[in-house]
Amino acid sequence: xxxxxxxxxxxxxxxAIGDGPGNVSAxxxxxxxxxxxxxxxxxxxxxxxxxxAGVGVGSFGPIDARRSSPTWGSITTxxxxxxxxxxxxxxxxxxxxxxxxxxxxxxxxxxxxQCWGAAVGLETFCYVTVGTGIGGGGMANGRLMHGLLHPEFxxxxxxxxTARDPFEGVCPYHGDCxxxxxSGGSIRQRWxxxxxxxxxxxVWELEAEYLALGLMNVVCTLSPxxxxxxxxxxxxxxxxxxxxxxxxxxxxxxxxxxxLTDGIGDYxxxxxxxxxxxxxxxxxxxxxxxxDGEPRVDLRA
Amino acid sequence: xxxxxxxxxxxxxxxAIGDGPGNVSAxxxxxxxxxxxxxxxxxxxxxxxxxxAGVGVGSFGPIDARRSSPTWGSITTxxxxxxxxxxxxxxxxxxxxxxxxxxxxxxxxxxxxQCWGAAVGLETFCYVTVGTGIGGGGMANGRLMHGLLHPEFxxxxxxxxTARDPFEGVCPYHGDCxxxxxSGGSIRQRWxxxxxxxxxxxVWELEAEYLALGLMNVVCTLSPxxxxxxxxxxxxxxxxxxxxxxxxxxxxxxxxxxxLTDGIGDYxxxxxxxxxxxxxxxxxxxxxxxxDGEPRVDLRA
Numbered sequence: 001x002x003x004x005x006x007x008x009x010x011x012x013x014x015x016a017i018g019d020g021p022g023n024v025s026a027x028x029x030x031x032x033x034x035x036x037x038x039x040x041x042x043x044x045x046x047x048x049x050x051x052x053a054g055v056g057v058g059s060f061g062p063i064d065a066r067r068s069s070p071t072w073g074s075i076t077t078x079x080x081x082x083x084x085x086x087x088x089x090x091x092x093x094x095x096x097x098x099x100x101x102x103x104x105x106x107x108x109x110x111x112x113x114q115c116w117g118a119a120v121g122l123e124t125f126c127y128v129t130v131g132t133g134i135g136g137g138g139m140a141n142g143r144l145m146h147g148l149l150h151p152e153f154x155x156x157x158x159x160x161x162t163a164r165d166p167f168e169g170v171c172p173y174h175g176d177c178x179x180x181x182x183s184g185g186s187i188r189q190r191w192x193x194x195x196x197x198x199x200x201x202x203v204w205e206l207e208a209e210y211l212a213l214g215l216m217n218v219v220c221t222l223s224p225x226x227x228x229x230x231x232x233x234x235x236x237x238x239x240x241x242x243x244x245x246x247x248x249x250x251x252x253x254x255x256x257x258x259x260l261t262d263g264i265g266d267y268x269x270x271x272x273x274x275x276x277x278x279x280x281x282x283x284x285x286x287x288x289x290x291x292d293g294e295p296r297v298d299l300r301a
Numbered sequence: 302x303x304x305x306x307x308x309x310x311x312x313x314x315x316x317a318i319g320d321g322p323g324n325v326s327a328x329x330x331x332x333x334x335x336x337x338x339x340x341x342x343x344x345x346x347x348x349x350x351x352x353x354a355g356v357g358v359g360s361f362g363p364i365d366a367r368r369s370s371p372t373w374g375s376i377t378t379x380x381x382x383x384x385x386x387x388x389x390x391x392x393x394x395x396x397x398x399x400x401x402x403x404x405x406x407x408x409x410x411x412x413x414x415q416c417w418g419a420a421v422g423l424e425t426f427c428y429v430t431v432g433t434g435i436g437g438g439g440m441a442n443g444r445l446m447h448g449l450l451h452p453e454f455x456x457x458x459x460x461x462x463t464a465r466d467p468f469e470g471v472c473p474y475h476g477d478c479x480x481x482x483x484s485g486g487s488i489r490q491r492w493x494x495x496x497x498x499x500x501x502x503x504v505w506e507l508e509a510e511y512l513a514l515g516l517m518n519v520v521c522t523l524s525p526x527x528x529x530x531x532x533x534x535x536x537x538x539x540x541x542x543x544x545x546x547x548x549x550x551x552x553x554x555x556x557x558x559x560x561l562t563d564g565i566g567d568y569x570x571x572x573x574x575x576x577x578x579x580x581x582x583x584x585x586x587x588x589x590x591x592x593d594g595e596p597r598v599d600l601r602a
Contacts, residue, residue, distance in 0.1 A: 145523070146524065156521040174551070217457040217522065220453045
């Protein structure tokens with residue numbers, strides 16, 4: 001049985017067909033433009049496939065993932081122009097006539113990593129992505145994290161030493177929240193260049209400081225067994241190591257676990273599935289929804 | 302069937318015998334002195350009771366709650382003098398010959414509130430206590446939060462505006478972490494008096510600022526369905542309301558949930574069991590351990 005997966009990002013969408021990392025028969029990637037055009041391209045891709053049992057979507061957010069909500073399946077208050085209150089599930093479900101499973105991009109990636117990657121066998125762990133924005137999700141006690149809505153790691157508040165870094169942050173809601181200070185978008189605006197063109201060590205020491213502060217808060221709040229740290233910004237050579245070192249210093253040995261001291265190299269890790277965690281996790285979302293027999297598609301009239 | 306419950310706090314211990322809030326036959330409260338004396342008083346209290354099926358302990362921490370760990374049942378790296386690496390479970394279990402269940406004080410309180418209080422029917426929620434220190438726990442997806450060890454909400458990092466508040470914080474590990482800036486201990490040291498003697502509105506506006514920042518981080522990380530906010534500091538009249546108001550302002554409507562705007566009065570709430578949440582939850586820990594049939598006592602030779 002084959003499933004469709006969509007990693008619905010704010011910059012690009014990745015669609016794939018298959019049932020796991022060893023068996024992906026087709027993929028396509030296209031930029032995120034308007035909702036109609038973007039969703040239309042996904043529909044075209046999946047329409048060409050035959051025998052799909054369902055589609056899973058891991059989406060940028062915030063999203064409404066409360067199954068009982070009338071707006072379940074939508075992207076809600078995103079600042080991304082044109083995308084606020086976009087009902088992704090209904091649009092895909094109507095056009096394809098298939099059940100659609102829906103979660104955050106980071107929860108989908110976490111699921112992929114738990115099935116086939118860096119979180120196999122773990123019950124409580126996080127997946128954090130540092131790209132244009134910062135997002136986080138994961139599993140708590142063996143199930144994907146939802147709660148009230150879903151985690152929004154990027155919008156936690158962290159210390160901001162304005163003497164060291166007078167930049168005011170880029171978050172339209174909170175200014176200098178975690179995402180406001182440490183996202184790829186903030187790096188570009190603070191230094192006037194995209195991350196990949198910045199080679200001054202001070203740039204990356206500051207970035208590691210913010211990442212370490214944010215991840216320290218994740219450790220203190222959720223107590224994950226591991227943190228998987230993905231996203232485009234983390235491709236900067238040396239940044240992962242700098243972040244681990246600073247995190248260990250900031251934790252200062254208070255939480256007595258070898259994972260947070262000598263073992264931190266196995267505690268904060270890159271996604272084992274690389275850039276494919278999200279779309280593979282989305283395929284797994286679809287597979288699980290089909291197994292559950294739960295009517296995940298909501299074909300509103 | 303009766304169970305013993307211990308709320309093992311850093312300032313005092315509360316012991317009770319019963320099976321729930323409607324049926325508590327005896328209680329005792331005594332100050333936390335040395336481990337030998339304090340555990341001895343709990344042993345004396347439970348020895349006088351007959352027919353106990355087990356004892357549950359909700360302890361100050363950090364603790365080792367990993368059932369597979371050789372130091373399971375211990376208080377670990379606490380800065381509290383004399384208490385680091387105290388094996389509470391073995392001491393109680395040996396002396397009483399009873400199975401002993403063990404978790405954090407805040408997880409015990411969360412369990413009490415989920416059984417009989419402000420979290421009935423919820424699967425993902427937090428219990429935060431603001432007393433001498435700050436602790437947090439709760440449930441994620443219907444089970445008590447553990448993960449790597451257990452949450453340590455008090456040690457997350459929050460913004461510290463040193464122009465407004467030059468106080469450097471009281472945490473011996475992190476200085477101006479959440480607990481370092483907002484605990485009862487920090488209030489006493491910053492202003493030179495205990496919280497109950499401070500009536501200047503500026504004191505409580507600053508306290509509400511820090512509490513709102515910390516709780517905002519809990520919302521962004523864990524996405525709880527509700528936050529129960531207990532502890533001695535929260536008895537200050539008006540502080541809960543100030544905290545809710547500031548939290549709503551800080552969240553700035555980003556997370557589109559009525560619980561975080563007009564409904565915030567039902568979202569951040571006081572413990573329905575008041576000061577009894579911890580000890581009642583500890584009784585429930587013992588009851589569940591007995592039902593599980595799991596050998597929770599570890600009578601090390």
